[in-house]
Amino acid sequence: MSELFPRKQIMGFVFSLVLTAVALAVYFLHLSFAAGIIVLLITAFVQALLQLVVFMHASETKDKWIIYGKVAFMIGIAIITVLGTLLIFLWDM
Amino acid sequence: MKVDHSLPLEYSTKQNGRNIFGFWVFLAAEIMLFATLFTSYFTLEHRVGHGSSGAEIFEMTPVVIETLILLTSSFTVGLAVHAMRIGNKKAMAAFFVITLFLGLGFLGFEIDEFMTYIHEGASLQTSAFTAILMTTLGTHGAHVTFGLFWGTAILMQIKKNGLTTETANKSFIFSLYWHFLDVVWIFIFSFIYLKGMM
Amino acid sequence: MEFFERFAIPNPSIAIYASMVAIGLTVFAIIAGLSYFKKWGYLWREWLTTVDHKRIGIMYLFSALIMLFRGGVDAIMMRVQLAVPDNKLLDAQHYNEIFSTHGVIMVMFMAMPFIFAFMNFVVPLQIGARDVAFPRLNALSFWLFFFGAMLFNISFVVGGSPDAGWTSYFPLAGNEFSPSVGTNYYMIAIQISGIGSLMTGINMITTIFKMRAPGMTLMKMPMFTWSVLVTNLIIVTVFPVITVALAMGTMDRLFGTYFFTTTNGGMDMLWANLFWVWGHPEVYILILPAFGLYSEIISTFSGRNLYGYKSMVASMVIISALACMVWAHHFFTMGQGALANSFFSITTMMIAVPTGVKIFNWLFTLWKGKIRYTVPMLYSLGFIPLFVIGGMTGVMLAMSAADYQYHNTMFLVAHFHNTIIPGVVFAMLAGLTYYWPKMFGFMLNERIGNWAFWFLSIGFCLAFFPMYITGLDGQARRMYTYSEATGYGPLNMVSFVGAGIMAISFALIVYNIYYSIRYSPRNISADPWDARSLEWATHTPVPEYNFVIEPQVASSEAFWDAKKKGHELFSGKPEKIHMPNNSGLPFIMSAIFFIWGFSMIFSLWIPVIISTIAIFACMLYRSFEKDHGHYISVEEIDETEIKLRGVN
Numbered sequence: 001m002s003e004l005f006p007r008k009q010i011m012g013f014v015f016s017l018v019l020t021a022v023a024l025a026v027y028f029l030h031l032s033f034a035a036g037i038i039v040l041l042i043t044a045f046v047q048a049l050l051q052l053v054v055f056m057h058a059s060e061t062k063d064k065w066i067i068y069g070k071v072a073f074m075i076g077i078a079i080i081t082v083l084g085t086l087l088i089f090l091w092d093m
Numbered sequence: 094m095k096v097d098h099s100l101p102l103e104y105s106t107k108q109n110g111r112n113i114f115g116f117w118v119f120l121a122a123e124i125m126l127f128a129t130l131f132t133s134y135f136t137l138e139h140r141v142g143h144g145s146s147g148a149e150i151f152e153m154t155p156v157v158i159e160t161l162i163l164l165t166s167s168f169t170v171g172l173a174v175h176a177m178r179i180g181n182k183k184a185m186a187a188f189f190v191i192t193l194f195l196g197l198g199f200l201g202f203e204i205d206e207f208m209t210y211i212h213e214g215a216s217l218q219t220s221a222f223t224a225i226l227m228t229t230l231g232t233h234g235a236h237v238t239f240g241l242f243w244g245t246a247i248l249m250q251i252k253k254n255g256l257t258t259e260t261a262n263k264s265f266i267f268s269l270y271w272h273f274l275d276v277v278w279i280f281i282f283s284f285i286y287l288k289g290m291m
Numbered sequence: 292m293e294f295f296e297r298f299a300i301p302n303p304s305i306a307i308y309a310s311m312v313a314i315g316l317t318v319f320a321i322i323a324g325l326s327y328f329k330k331w332g333y334l335w336r337e338w339l340t341t342v343d344h345k346r347i348g349i350m351y352l353f354s355a356l357i358m359l360f361r362g363g364v365d366a367i368m369m370r371v372q373l374a375v376p377d378n379k380l381l382d383a384q385h386y387n388e389i390f391s392t393h394g395v396i397m398v399m400f401m402a403m404p405f406i407f408a409f410m411n412f413v414v415p416l417q418i419g420a421r422d423v424a425f426p427r428l429n430a431l432s433f434w435l436f437f438f439g440a441m442l443f444n445i446s447f448v449v450g451g452s453p454d455a456g457w458t459s460y461f462p463l464a465g466n467e468f469s470p471s472v473g474t475n476y477y478m479i480a481i482q483i484s485g486i487g488s489l490m491t492g493i494n495m496i497t498t499i500f501k502m503r504a505p506g507m508t509l510m511k512m513p514m515f516t517w518s519v520l521v522t523n524l525i526i527v528t529v530f531p532v533i534t535v536a537l538a539m540g541t542m543d544r545l546f547g548t549y550f551f552t553t554t555n556g557g558m559d560m561l562w563a564n565l566f567w568v569w570g571h572p573e574v575y576i577l578i579l580p581a582f583g584l585y586s587e588i589i590s591t592f593s594g595r596n597l598y599g600y601k602s603m604v605a606s607m608v609i610i611s612a613l614a615c616m617v618w619a620h621h622f623f624t625m626g627q628g629a630l631a632n633s634f635f636s637i638t639t640m641m642i643a644v645p646t647g648v649k650i651f652n653w654l655f656t657l658w659k660g661k662i663r664y665t666v667p668m669l670y671s672l673g674f675i676p677l678f679v680i681g682g683m684t685g686v687m688l689a690m691s692a693a694d695y696q697y698h699n700t701m702f703l704v705a706h707f708h709n710t711i712i713p714g715v716v717f718a719m720l721a722g723l724t725y726y727w728p729k730m731f732g733f734m735l736n737e738r739i740g741n742w743a744f745w746f747l748s749i750g751f752c753l754a755f756f757p758m759y760i761t762g763l764d765g766q767a768r769r770m771y772t773y774s775e776a777t778g779y780g781p782l783n784m785v786s787f788v789g790a791g792i793m794a795i796s797f798a799l800i801v802y803n804i805y806y807s808i809r810y811s812p813r814n815i816s817a818d819p820w821d822a823r824s825l826e827w828a829t830h831t832p833v834p835e836y837n838f839v840i841e842p843q844v845a846s847s848e849a850f851w852d853a854k855k856k857g858h859e860l861f862s863g864k865p866e867k868i869h870m871p872n873n874s875g876l877p878f879i880m881s882a883i884f885f886i887w888g889f890s891m892i893f894s895l896w897i898p899v900i901i902s903t904i905a906i907f908a909c910m911l912y913r914s915f916e917k918d919h920g921h922y923i924s925v926e927e928i929d930e931t932e933i934k935l936r937g938v939n
């Protein structure tokens with residue numbers, strides 16, 4: 001578990017910079033709204049996953065399935081809340 | 094208190110394990126807190142009343158700087174935990190201090206950003222859009238501010254008591270908090286700023 | 292003097308003035324009594340600073356019972372006012388205040404603490420643990436609830452009661468239409484209490500996942516503990532939502548923002564949306580522990596294992612997920628389109644399915660069981676048919692097109708009382724009777740309890756079933772009166788009689804407590820019901836450390852199997868036990884929250900700033916605090932055990 005050189009941290013950091021650059025491309029390359037949102041969704045969730053697994057050591061202990069399960073449930077409910085609200089107020093009002 | 098030396102220091106007592114687990118539950122609750130703010134943001138995003146819209150007031154440069162500062166601070170706190178795991182107290186404290194300074198830098202840029210918006214006529218009381226914008230950014234910023242105080246308190250305890258099961262536990266939990274704030278910022282960066290400027 | 296004018300009641304009445312006097316006298320009596328009997332030290336040491344989950348549970352219990360009284364008085368006043376057409380007892384303003392406080396108190400300050408009482412007292416015992424994962428945080432949860440409740444309760448005598456309904460919709464709840472501080476009380480008292488609830492959520496989930504006795508896998512946990520786990524998952528999910536909503540409402544009222552206004556981009560309907568994203572799961576937070584209690588009680592008094600353990604667990608997990616997907620059914624008529632309404636209609640109807648699974652499992656548990664008609668069992672048996680009726684009317688309401696007819700009529704009021712009273716209140720009373728001997732060392736009188744049950748059930752039916760009919764006939768909710776020509780009179784009179792019978796039932800319950808304290812024998816067994824789960828494997832009264840030795844569990848009915856199959860629960864020699872110390876910080880911090888809340892409500896900014904700093908100072912103190920608890924030595928344990936074993 002403890003290697004001397006923080007390889008995972010450095011790789012994770014570089015990867016997160018890459019994902020940020022990709023997200024910025026949405027702005028600088030003037031992507032369409034739909035394409036832009038899809039790219040942003042992917043980069044944001046991938047970065048979140050990266051932080052979760054690599055940095056926050058979520059997979060380290062025997063509680064990992066409970067932690068993953070809880071975070072997944074919460075993200076699911078969060079998405080339903082956002083989409084449900086948008087459905088009510090923006091898309092079907 | 095029974096110490097299990099086969100586990101890293103921050104997990105090494107039963108209460109430590111519970112503290113970390115409980116904090117994960119807290120972070121799950123915070124996911125919903127910020128999700129509610131985002132829900133409200135998407136609903137009110139275009140309701141600008143007499144005031145400005147996001148596209149009119151957002152500027153790319155400070156946003157990119159804030160993002161880079163926060164990403165780097167997440168990296169340094171990760172290095173701090175790594176140093177803690179291999180028992181290097183000096184390196185850990187150094188990376189911890191850098192993390193807190195980066196957090197302070199982030200706050201500096203964000204406060205400047207807010208002052209700019211207010212000068213341009215977009216304050217908390219201007220419209221629904223500015224209200225939810227400032228509240229979402231402000232809630233994240235308030236969490237960062239709380240983190241700075243909390244992190245400083247932990248640093249003082251490490252200085253006084255060294256790396257014990259307790260200080261290691263608190264430092265690890267702080268790192269979870271800090272990484273989480275970075276994740277929240279990624280969503281703010283993507284779905285408030287970039288989305289608003291598209 | 293001008294400064295004090297802000298605390299005056301905007302709409303006083305004789306009843307309110309009388310209450311002011313009564314409150315003043317009561318507070319004085321309490322302070323005088325404590326001083327005369329020199330009990331301040333005892334109060335501080337044993338109750339105000341306790342971190343023991345059993346004591347905290349008992350404090351929640353008594354808070355709930357007191358709030359039940361206030362909420363009930365509100366209800367009686369409403370029923371008296373509506374008993375005859377064109378009644379002049381209450382004017383519209385006071386009626387509005389009463390139904391608002393009735394709702395908030397019953398949901399937030401009666402039902403929630405009641406379920407927290409059982410969660411706190413029972414769960415650590417049921418899983419064979421010595422306390423919850425975070426005892427200090429647990430105490431903080433209670434005191435935040437307590438001070439939040441106290442803050443809300445003084446509203447009607449200091450500054451004015453909230454009057455925009457328990458749902459406090461904008462724009463009514465905004466400054467233009469609710470200029471008094473009443474709605475500020477609403478926003479802030481519930482916020483403070485809600486923080487305590489969220490902390491309980493974190494505490495219970497950690498406790499259940501991390502502190503079960505060896506051998507107790509998740510699928511061997513008692514059903515009440517499972518219900519508590521799922522409930523707290525929902526709490527952790529949705530309380531942050533109401534936190535944000537209340538904060539935004541507070542900002543609109545105190546800081547001039549435009550979240551829920553009708554101008555400058557504000558969207559009043561967003562409040563309703565966010566409120567119900569929390570509000571619907573909230574009612575599942577109330578009902579799931581009730582379901583858990585019913586599972587325990589029905590299985591104990593049928594003498595049989597609970598039927599369908601796995602499907603009971605699965606149904607609760609499914610309910611928890613679905614509960615977070617149905618919220619818009621509370622505002623089908625608000626203006627969104629048919630697509631949105633259809634989605635929520637379908638999810639709402641789907642929730643009936645796992646609930647039905649549970650009902651059938653209880654029926655199958657009863658089938659061919661040796662039924663004992665104790666008071667807890669009576670409540671559970673009464674629950675089944677009455678709750679099913681309430682559930683069915685829920686499915687009626689779930690059809691969004693039909694709901695345009697039912698929405699905000701008395702039909703709706705009947706439905707939710709039909710689910711909450713047989714669902715939650717019956718369970719709370721059943722649990723009270725069931726766990727009373729373990730908490731206090733004597734039984735509640737069975738005969739009086741019987742009478743209370745029958746009065747409550749009959750009174751409930753008389754009070755609420757007529758509302759289904761008047762609602763379909765067009766009687767709106769939240770209306771302080773109606774004219775004779777509407778024809779609602781006779782059925783409202785029946786409701787009034789029913790409410791009176793319910794009041795008698797609650798009086799009987801209070802009398803039962805008094806009578807039992809005086810006359811119930813104290814030499815009862817530690818297992819008076821011949822029960823099945825671990826909490827009954829303790830002594831009565833339960834010692835501070837709960838179990839001398841951690842129990843070894845091999846089945847989902849650990850205690851029953853120990854009794855009937857000779858499985859050994861406790862093996863090994865006692866070792867010294869580590870327990871947390873008492874602490875005054877939770878009480879003090881919550882008291883500061885009270886001051887903060889009060890100052891916010893009345894826009895007293897200097898006290899707000901000072902109390903905010905004080906709250907953070909408490910947190911800082913806690914961070915630097917070096918408190919590692921204490922050990923109970925083996926000699927002390929042996930002494931305690933001999934004393935307790937002598938009793939039972």
